[in-house]
Amino acid sequence: MTFLVALCMAANTAGVAYGEQGERKVGGQVAENAGAPVVQNVLRERAVTRESGLPESHEDTAEKNFLDYVPAAALVALLVGVGIPIYRRWEKKHKDRLQEKRYRSSLHEELCWIRMPGLPGGIESIQVNLDDDTFVQLRFSESSSEGEPSMSDDLLKQRNELSAERLPHEIIQRAFTSNRRLLLVLGDPGAGKTTLLQYYALCALDQKRYRKLGFTKPPKVFYLPLRELTNHGSTLPENLSQHAKKWYQQDIDSRIIDKWLQNETVTSLVLLDGLDEISDTVKRQEACKWIDRILTGFQHVHIVVTSRRTGYGREDALKPQVVLTSDHKRASVQDFSREQQELFLKNWFNAAFLREERPDNVDEKIWKEQQLAKAKNRSDRIIAVLKEEKHKALRQLAAVPMILQLMALLWKNNEFLPGSRMELYHSVLNYMLELRDKQKEIDSQLSAERARKVLAPVALWMQEELKQDEADKQLMQKQMQQWLDTLVDRQYVPPTADDFCDHLVLRAGLLAKIGESRYVFRHKSFREYLASIELVKKTLRSTCYIDTLISSFGDPWWNEPMRFFIAQTDAVQFDCFMDKLVASVGEEEFSPDKMPLLYTLIEEAPQKKVQALSERLLAEATTASCQRVILDCLNAIGQPIALETLQSFVNLKRAKNSSVASRAEEVMLALLPAAGVTSSSGSAADAHSENSGSYRNRFEQYAEYIRIPGGSFRYSVTGGIENVSELRVARYPVTNKRYRAFISYLQSRKPEDEALNKFYRKVLGEIARDHTWDSGFSDYYHKGSKDLAGLFRSKLDEDRKFGGDDHPVVGVTWYAAKGYCLWLSLLESEGRERQLYRLPTDLEWEFAAAGEEGRNYPWGNEEPTPQRANFNENIGATTPVENYPEGATPEGLYDMAGNVWEWTNSWYDEVKKESFSLRGGSWLNLSANLSCSARIFVNPVSRNYGFGFRVVRPSHLL
Numbered sequence: 001m002t003f004l005v006a007l008c009m010a011a012n013t014a015g016v017a018y019g020e021q022g023e024r025k026v027g028g029q030v031a032e033n034a035g036a037p038v039v040q041n042v043l044r045e046r047a048v049t050r051e052s053g054l055p056e057s058h059e060d061t062a063e064k065n066f067l068d069y070v071p072a073a074a075l076v077a078l079l080v081g082v083g084i085p086i087y088r089r090w091e092k093k094h095k096d097r098l099q100e101k102r103y104r105s106s107l108h109e110e111l112c113w114i115r116m117p118g119l120p121g122g123i124e125s126i127q128v129n130l131d132d133d134t135f136v137q138l139r140f141s142e143s144s145s146e147g148e149p150s151m152s153d154d155l156l157k158q159r160n161e162l163s164a165e166r167l168p169h170e171i172i173q174r175a176f177t178s179n180r181r182l183l184l185v186l187g188d189p190g191a192g193k194t195t196l197l198q199y200y201a202l203c204a205l206d207q208k209r210y211r212k213l214g215f216t217k218p219p220k221v222f223y224l225p226l227r228e229l230t231n232h233g234s235t236l237p238e239n240l241s242q243h244a245k246k247w248y249q250q251d252i253d254s255r256i257i258d259k260w261l262q263n264e265t266v267t268s269l270v271l272l273d274g275l276d277e278i279s280d281t282v283k284r285q286e287a288c289k290w291i292d293r294i295l296t297g298f299q300h301v302h303i304v305v306t307s308r309r310t311g312y313g314r315e316d317a318l319k320p321q322v323v324l325t326s327d328h329k330r331a332s333v334q335d336f337s338r339e340q341q342e343l344f345l346k347n348w349f350n351a352a353f354l355r356e357e358r359p360d361n362v363d364e365k366i367w368k369e370q371q372l373a374k375a376k377n378r379s380d381r382i383i384a385v386l387k388e389e390k391h392k393a394l395r396q397l398a399a400v401p402m403i404l405q406l407m408a409l410l411w412k413n414n415e416f417l418p419g420s421r422m423e424l425y426h427s428v429l430n431y432m433l434e435l436r437d438k439q440k441e442i443d444s445q446l447s448a449e450r451a452r453k454v455l456a457p458v459a460l461w462m463q464e465e466l467k468q469d470e471a472d473k474q475l476m477q478k479q480m481q482q483w484l485d486t487l488v489d490r491q492y493v494p495p496t497a498d499d500f501c502d503h504l505v506l507r508a509g510l511l512a513k514i515g516e517s518r519y520v521f522r523h524k525s526f527r528e529y530l531a532s533i534e535l536v537k538k539t540l541r542s543t544c545y546i547d548t549l550i551s552s553f554g555d556p557w558w559n560e561p562m563r564f565f566i567a568q569t570d571a572v573q574f575d576c577f578m579d580k581l582v583a584s585v586g587e588e589e590f591s592p593d594k595m596p597l598l599y600t601l602i603e604e605a606p607q608k609k610v611q612a613l614s615e616r617l618l619a620e621a622t623t624a625s626c627q628r629v630i631l632d633c634l635n636a637i638g639q640p641i642a643l644e645t646l647q648s649f650v651n652l653k654r655a656k657n658s659s660v661a662s663r664a665e666e667v668m669l670a671l672l673p674a675a676g677v678t679s680s681s682g683s684a685a686d687a688h689s690e691n692s693g694s695y696r697n698r699f700e701q702y703a704e705y706i707r708i709p710g711g712s713f714r715y716s717v718t719g720g721i722e723n724v725s726e727l728r729v730a731r732y733p734v735t736n737k738r739y740r741a742f743i744s745y746l747q748s749r750k751p752e753d754e755a756l757n758k759f760y761r762k763v764l765g766e767i768a769r770d771h772t773w774d775s776g777f778s779d780y781y782h783k784g785s786k787d788l789a790g791l792f793r794s795k796l797d798e799d800r801k802f803g804g805d806d807h808p809v810v811g812v813t814w815y816a817a818k819g820y821c822l823w824l825s826l827l828e829s830e831g832r833e834r835q836l837y838r839l840p841t842d843l844e845w846e847f848a849a850a851g852e853e854g855r856n857y858p859w860g861n862e863e864p865t866p867q868r869a870n871f872n873e874n875i876g877a878t879t880p881v882e883n884y885p886e887g888a889t890p891e892g893l894y895d896m897a898g899n900v901w902e903w904t905n906s907w908y909d910e911v912k913k914e915s916f917s918l919r920g921g922s923w924l925n926l927s928a929n930l931s932c933s934a935r936i937f938v939n940p941v942s943r944n945y946g947f948g949f950r951v952v953r954p955s956h957l958l
């Protein structure tokens with residue numbers, strides 16, 4: 001219509017006349033290419049009027065007179081020059097709007113469906129609104145890439161805010177500010193990172209919900225899996241164009257997408273999924289640079305990037321660091337709490353049972369009530385089973401959303417829960433590949449066992465050669481066919497690779513098609529599990545293949561396959577693997593970044609043997625670094641058979657330095673209870689063989705206390721020279737293992753513990769009554785005095801990231817830390833002393849960390865590195881307290897920087913007396929918080945995953 005109106009206006013202005021046959025005349029000549037019919041009809045009527053002799057208006061007369069003097073070519077040029085460009089502009093704008101509308105619709109269609117394994121008909125899709133009650137929203141911890149130039153009160157308040165847990169909409173609102181347009185989301189496998197992007201996309205596409213993300217106008221939304229980023233020289237519009245063609249069958253010119261992204265009136269939200277799925281470290285860093293360039297080139301683009309935690313940061317000192325240099329907010333996905341697990345299970349079973357087919361002869365309302373009743377029964381029963389003490393390990397697994405969903409699947413169909421992560425994947429694959437069809441009396445193309453024989457080598461081929469999670473259709477089928485051919489015999493002919501792939505897509509739901517030419521496993525972890533099956537076969541054929549695994553140790557691309565691999569090994573394979581691993585440790589310290597994976601492999605190995613480790617520990621050629629790693633492994637394995645080797649190691653003085661010697665003694669003492677050996681010493685303090693100034697406390701599982709001589713130094717808080725008396729400081733922060741002993745004592749019903757327990761409660765009551773600690777403890781104590789164990793227990797006691805025995809206890813209040821010190825004092829003194837052990841004062845803590853010389857950091861003045869401390873989310877959680885010998889003070893105090901903030905016994909402000917100071921920085925903080933002078937203030941009832949404590953004993957009380 002815009003085009004026709006323009007023609008009418010142009011023609012009317014120019015005075016176009018028509019002859020008797022309706023042909024257009026300009027200046028008395030018949031013009032070619034007559035105008036639009038609407039124009040013809042209007043002007044034909046005017047011509048008829050003139051021929052009939054009716055009077056013409058003044059305007060008509062003027063128009064006729066004007067026509068006599070206007071050249072025909074000029075009028076044609078006018079019509080063409082005005083009308084056609086207007087029409088073309090209108091048509092282009094209309095086409096752009098339609099393309100954008102189709103793109104938004106396709107994007108919504110892709111992301112509004114979530115795959116739930118095990119529902120009728122295979123891997124079913126159910127449409128979800130991630131704001132409703134169907135799914136449980138994730139929780140996040142956060143940090144920032146911004147520097148920390150000072151420690152002002154305002155900055156401290158910001159840091160305290162950072163320690164709070166956030167919901168998805170809060171994280172994105174806090175991430176996108178006037179100066180920052182990038183959010184990085186890190187999480188473990190199966191943590192729900194892709195689901196988070198779906199949530200953001202659906203909110204942004206919804207006219208009612210986009211404001212929840214902090215946008216004032218509906219943003220344009222784009223989604224791109226980063227594994228599709230094959231050319232880092234290509235632009236964002238080019239990659240989005242390719243993705244639209246591959247997934248949506250839409251041919252959108254990259255120039256159009258570029259125009260959308262450059263629109264100054266509308267913000268664009270770009271969702272980039274799976275940085276870790278780029279297997280090569282160098283290419284992954286190039287992808288980070290590519291993302292940084294996007295922010296520079298598109299001023300109105302906001303980006304959310306997801307990655308497994310192991311795919312970001314520095315993997316190894318010899319490899320490039322994978323980091324984003326643009327200012328960004330970093331958020332880490334937290335595990336499901338027990339309450340979230342229960343809510344998820346209830347919602348999942350409701351959704352699953354309501355997706356079942358309703359019989360024709362049953363009323364819909366009645367059927368729905370019946371299904372919801374079944375769902376409640378099933379969810380209540382699995383929740384009850386998971387609460388049982390014997391299923392603690394399963395509860396920790398259930399904290400991962402995807403694992404919990406797989407558990408729900410097995411429970412729905414068989415009321416069965418596996419005993420380990422490996423058994424879980426094995427059972428789920430059996431169900432998907434065979435059992436589900438068998439229950440419906442449908443013949444499977446391949447049994448689950450045969451299917452594994454085909455899929456396992458294909459998965460390992462993708463792991464080793466392709467190094468991608470998706471594969472070309474023809475290449476994958478070619479790989480499959482060669483393994484399918486090995487199944488042929490006189491009684492059985494397997495399906496073709498094409499038919500088998502169709503079954504995996506349409507029935508089993510293990511694969512998904514990308515367009516018409518590529519396949520991808522629906523979840524990366526299924527491919528990793530299958531690859532591990534083939535890894536085990538290869539190592540059984542030749543132990544030399546273990547060398548290949550060792551060379552990839554610490555490479556994020558191999559972490560999950562290694563976990564699945566070790567869970568299938570026997571004792572001999574485990575022994576061989578550990579021997580080759582520690583043999584790879586040279587003069588350089590074993591990277592602390594690798595220790596969490598090492599501990600995980602030891603924990604998940606079903607059978608363990610320490611023969612090779614013991615022999616290598618006693619070998620004279622073994623380096624100090626290697627000795628340290630072996631001792632850590634022996635401690636983690638926990639087999640008392642290693643005590644004989646450890647004793648020989650000590651007697652032969654094989655330790656290459658004092659740190660190794662001290663660690664050997666710690667491991668020996670830790671293994672004594674497993675051997676049924678107890679100390680015969682009646683004293684609390686046992687002298688350290690290397691340092692008579694330190695001692696080990698047998699009442700605290702032989703925790704070692706280091707002598708810190710008295711002296712004077714310049715105290716950062718006052719700026720003046722302060723004197724500090726000699727004291728003994730615990731080498732490590734209090735660990736979960738030691739803190740659990742305290743909680744167990746409070747729960748003890750043993751006759752020998754009863755008297756002290758009663759006295760302990762009596763003393764706590766007096767402290768609350770007299771406001772000895774502070775004025776707030778009275779309310780805190782009386783609210784929980786009936787269950788002291790529950791009152792003081794760490795809220796993260798069962799968290800798989802923070803709950804390791806040798807990790808520092810976190811999630812405890814200042815009052816709980818004080819309660820631990822009181823219990824320890826009463827336990828050793830048999831009720832006579834209340835102050836044998838206590839928290840350090842703020843002054844004492846800084847002196848122990850900085851020394852008389854006033855070091856900037858506990859180890860000296862060099863800047864923090866991932867080899868010296870756990871900070872800046874390098875690991876993503878706390879680490880065992882003995883992991884960072886390079887970051888120890890000269891006296892041997894560990895973790896005085898990083899890992900956890902440590903409660904002190906001092907008010908942050910002695911005048912206001914509202915909050916207590918904490919020192920040392922945590923795994924979550926940037927380097928500025930690791931300085932010896934850094935301090936923050938926190939309310940004494942705070943229970944944060946970054947707060948722990950260390951115990952001291954005044955020397956005069958020894």
